[in-house]
Amino acid sequence: MTDTNGRGAPSSAAVPRLRLVIARLYRQLAQASGDDLNLTYAQLSALARTQEHGPLRIGELAAHEQVAAPSLTRTMAPLVAAGLVAKQPDPSDGRSWLVSISPEGGELLGRIRRERSELLARRMARLDPERLDTLLAALPVLEQLLTEPGPADAPGPADAPEPE
DSSP states (O other), X not given: OOOBOSSSSBOTTHHHHHHHHHHHHHHHHHHHSOOTTOOOHHHHHHHHHHHHHOSEEHHHHHHHHTSOHHHHHHHHHHHHHTTSEEEEEETTEEEEEEEEEOHHXXXXXHHHHHHHHHHHHHHXXXXXXXXXXXXXXXXXXXXXXXXXXXXXXXXXXXXXXXOO
């Protein structure tokens, strides 16, 4: 059974169901990871992007996060204070700073990713083989949704990274 409107587009019920399932699953994964610092989604996202792209300037990181630099500066302040992100002067411009993930920040992200993956693996292990195959077959489609244009390019949700 497909959940489309007959023209190949998702039905008006399918889109909210998918959104709700994704949001609830993400929330359960986030709650399962032992983030002792109670970092916000924005802070974890900035930390993950810093690890992925750093060292880089706050303005560059803000562009990756699709937020204003002053907003990202406020987001990063607790990460710097907690020792998860390091700041150093930009050698090419003494007025700017470069941010990079610290070893402690890398360890925290690694632990969060492991804990979330372990929870998901336990749940997937409880699926019968046919449903597991269906879920795994959907991965390329879900990954394609991540590459769709974000708000700067077209209407729709931003593709913010999860700390994995």
